[in-house]
Amino acid sequence: MSPRYERPVIVRHALGGADKFGAANAVRPMRDFEGVSIAELVAAHGSPLFLFSERLLRQRVRELRSQLSRRFDDFVVAWSYKTNYLGAICEVMHQEGSWAEVVSGMELEKALGAGVPGARILFNGPAKSAGDLEVAFRTGVHVHVDHLDELEFAERVAERLGLRPQVGLRVHIGDLPVQQWDRFGFTLDNGSADQAVRRLLRRGVLELTALHCHIGTFVLDPAAYRHEARALARFLRRLEREHGVRIDSLDLGGGFASHNTLHQQYLPGEELTPSLGQYVEQLADGLDEGLEGAPPPRIVLETGRAMVDDAAILVATVLANKRLADGRRGVVLDAGVNILPTAWWYRHDVFPAQEPRGLAEPTVFFGPLCMNIDVVREALMFAPLEAGERVVIGHVGAYNVTQWMQFITLRPNVVLVSERGEHAVIRRAETVATLLQQEEVPPWLRR
Amino acid sequence: MSSDSSRLRQLAVSESGFVFDPLTGHTFTVNAAGLAVLAGLKAGLDVDAIAVGLGASFEVEGGEDVRRDVDDFVLRLREHGLVK
Ligand SMILES: Cc1ncc(COP(=O)(O)O)c(C=O)c1O
Numbered sequence: 306m307s308p309r310y311e312r313p314v315i316v317r318h319a320l321g322g323a324d325k326f327g328a329a330n331a332v333r334p335m336r337d338f339e340g341v342s343i344a345e346l347v348a349a350h351g352s353p354l355f356l357f358s359e360r361l362l363r364q365r366v367r368e369l370r371s372q373l374s375r376r377f378d379d380f381v382v383a384w385s386y387k388t389n390y391l392g393a394i395c396e397v398m399h400q401e402g403s404w405a406e407v408v409s410g411m412e413l414e415k416a417l418g419a420g421v422p423g424a425r426i427l428f429n430g431p432a433k434s435a436g437d438l439e440v441a442f443r444t445g446v447h448v449h450v451d452h453l454d455e456l457e458f459a460e461r462v463a464e465r466l467g468l469r470p471q472v473g474l475r476v477h478i479g480d481l482p483v484q485q486w487d488r489f490g491f492t493l494d495n496g497s498a499d500q501a502v503r504r505l506l507r508r509g510v511l512e513l514t515a516l517h518c519h520i521g522t523f524v525l526d527p528a529a530y531r532h533e534a535r536a537l538a539r540f541l542r543r544l545e546r547e548h549g550v551r552i553d554s555l556d557l558g559g560g561f562a563s564h565n566t567l568h569q570q571y572l573p574g575e576e577l578t579p580s581l582g583q584y585v586e587q588l589a590d591g592l593d594e595g596l597e598g599a600p601p602p603r604i605v606l607e608t609g610r611a612m613v614d615d616a617a618i619l620v621a622t623v624l625a626n627k628r629l630a631d632g633r634r635g636v637v638l639d640a641g642v643n644i645l646p647t648a649w650w651y652r653h654d655v656f657p658a659q660e661p662r663g664l665a666e667p668t669v670f671f672g673p674l675c676m677n678i679d680v681v682r683e684a685l686m687f688a689p690l691e692a693g694e695r696v697v698i699g700h701v702g703a704y705n706v707t708q709w710m711q712f713i714t715l716r717p718n719v720v721l722v723s724e725r726g727e728h729a730v731i732r733r734a735e736t737v738a739t740l741l742q743q744e745e746v747p748p749w750l751r752r
Numbered sequence: 753m754s755s756d757s758s759r760l761r762q763l764a765v766s767e768s769g770f771v772f773d774p775l776t777g778h779t780f781t782v783n784a785a786g787l788a789v790l791a792g793l794k795a796g797l798d799v800d801a802i803a804v805g806l807g808a809s810f811e812v813e814g815g816e817d818v819r820r821d822v823d824d825f826v827l828r829l830r831e832h833g834l835v836k
Contacts (some may be wrong), residue, residue: 307809307811308809308810309810309811309813310785310810310813310816310818311783311785311810312785312808312816312824312825313772313782313788313806313821314782314786314825314828315780315781316781316782317831317832318778318780318781325802552806593763613803628827632827632828652787664781664782
């Protein structure tokens with residue numbers, strides 16, 4: 306019998322090993338997820354399909370807690386809701402002892418609605434309404450004040466309620482080896498943090514008990530946390546010295562990197578991303594340096610991405626192959642940046658979901674949108690794919706199912722797979738009926 | 753489409769699909785079908801004849817457009833400077 310036909314392909318060898326196509330990791334197929342066959346999961350739940358591993362989620366939180374417990378007696382891990390606020394994901398996080406970190410009235414309502422006690426909720430963000438603050442103060446939520454106007458709103462709300470809530474201040478530290486997030490909080494270096502403290506103490510309506518800082522996201526240099534912790538600890542001591550204020554909680558925010566690879570990054574995330582232990586070491590060292598023997602406050606982290614990103618994959622189906630003007634092969638998938646906005650940040654790993662056949666060649670993966678920007682993955686060495694075959698996109702757990710958009714298509718099922726291989730939909734796929742439910746046609750247009 | 757096979761004849765092509773271009777020092781890999789197309793081009797066959805040959809030596813399932821694939825492949829060769 307003659308060999309099976311496969312399109313003629315020629316591939317030029319690049320110099321050196323790891324090139325921008327990431328040739329090394331492109332070939333291993335991923336046929337199952339948590340011991341369940343991907344074909345079976347797609348047959349049950351459709352394509353595209355987000356799959357979350359309960360085991361990996363729990364494992365990451367436990368790893369972070371175990372690293373923290375080596376250096377701290379009193380610490381809190383808070384689940385950054387915006388990273389992924391599906392109820393089932395939050396439930397896993399809360400079962401693992403995580404508090405909730407919310408940044409909007411909607412997230413606050415979601416956390417309270419899920420039964421998280423206010424005392425285990427941290428409320429950040431630059432846009433808290435008077436209504437949000439009222440709910441927060443009534444339920445004992447920890448509010449981190451972002452700016453002076455908000456300080457004033459918070460005082461007014463507290464006065465109206467006749468309460469004296471404990472609050473934190475978000476501060477911003479200049480001079481860190483990361484891209485600056487200076488839009489948020491009171492700047493330490495120019496005195497505006499001091500000004501806010503003085504004002505808060507003078508009015509005496511709120512009680513200052515916490516400091517908060519979030520230095521950025523996907524921070525690849527763990528030393529940034531050493532600087533952050535040291536600066537916060539020094540500020541804490543100065544507040545004690547100068548104002549007699551006792552700060553009992555230091556919240557260092559989120560920002561640890563997942564094992565994804567940024568577009569501008571040369572080495573793959575699997576090699577470059579620091580371990581959770583490395584981050585914790587650095588921040589604990591910085592804290593020691595800043596405290597100089599003073600008793601340590603409670604340490605809070607709001608780690609998002611690094612907890613959930615690596616615990617999920619997106620399965621997509623090949624719709625078509627096309628040849629691009631520059632000679633590369635284009636593969637059109639049923640999943641695009643509409644449901645995978647992180648493709649704008651990352652060079653996501655893409656694996657075949659079946660045994661690859663034939664010679665790999667430079668391939669670009671597109672989504673189904675009629676837009677130039679709908680590129681799921683640029684430049685990857687990939688074996689031929691037939692329409693109907695599947696690919697797996699890795700590390701998709703963070704921010705996608707909160708930032709996705711419903712454009713042209715409908716958002717697909719999101720499924721959680723348990724350690725025992727059970728699988729259940731945790732967010733149902735949308736239908737046209739879902740959309741129509743939100744719409745109205747005004748009476749004068751009705752026929 | 754006929755292509756200038758003199759350039760192709762300079763290439764060192766191994767049976768396993770390893771291709772060396774002595775003019776540029778570039779190396780390539782081709783798959784079995786690509787190897788067959790290279791051989792056809794070297795022998796001066798046109799694209800139609802090569803496509804028929806491929807159909808005979810490989811098991812082609814319905815739906816695959818071999819002729820289009822060969823055109824496509826020749827285009828790649830041109831981009832790599834292996835045919836004019
Ligand atoms: C205040 C705050 N905390 C925590 C996070 C979570 O960050 P990450 O997902 O990078 O850990 C964010 C995200 O930007 C944030 O703004």
